[in-house]
Amino acid sequence: MKFNWGTGIVLAFIGFISFIMYFVITMSTNEKYNHDLVTEDYYKQELQLQNNIDSEQNSKKLKEDITWEKSEEGITITFPKDLDISNITGKVFLYRPSNKQFDFETPISLSNHNLLIPDNRLLDGRWNIIIDWQYNKIPYRYKKEIIY
Structure with missing residues (x-):
């Protein structure tokens, strides 16, 4: 050849x-x-998209939005001071983009306007925090990418 x-x-x-x-x-x-997909129930969450957008718009209408601060104990989430804490309900979801094994959800239970996410649950690196909460049955949503 x-x-x-x-x-x-x-x-x-x-x-x-x-x-x-x-x-x-x-x-x-x-x-x-x-x-892995980002979430297991992707299509179910896609149907909730308009509700999430409306909740984020409600958050923008507040006088003061949720703030967060990194401390030695963990992450302190501060809810608006002009709201009555007994009427605040919801959940905090921390999503780790690099590994879904570290994702976790915490219910909101406040004794003052602050909620502490303990340091032992958080690894150094990037986290996406999503706070879905209600005040007087009006839904609010706070989303932020944080580096811990």
């Missing part, structure tokens, strides 16, 4: 396609590479 340019180009294409197919098959079948 005579080896010429045409044969070399065909062999190069076959080699390249084989190389790419090896990595595609390895990445899709190996358990070491985790391909």
Whole structure:
């Protein structure tokens, strides 16, 4: 068999396609590479999108929005001072983009206008915090990306 340019180009294409197919098959079948969706119930959450937008708009209408502060004990979330804390209900969801194993949710129970997320639940790095709360049956939502 005579080896010429045409044969070399065909062999190069076959080699390249084989190389790419090896990595595609390895990445899709190996358990070491985790391909999780952001959330398990993606479509259910997508249906709630307009409610979330309305809740965020309600939060923007407040005189004072929720604030957070990093401290030695953890993250202190401060609710608006002009609201009665006995009428505040909801939950705080902390989402770790790099690993869903560290995601957690905490119900809101206030004795003053502050809520503490303990330091032992938080790893250093990026977190997305979502606070879904209600005051006098009006929904509010606070979303923020934080670096802890």
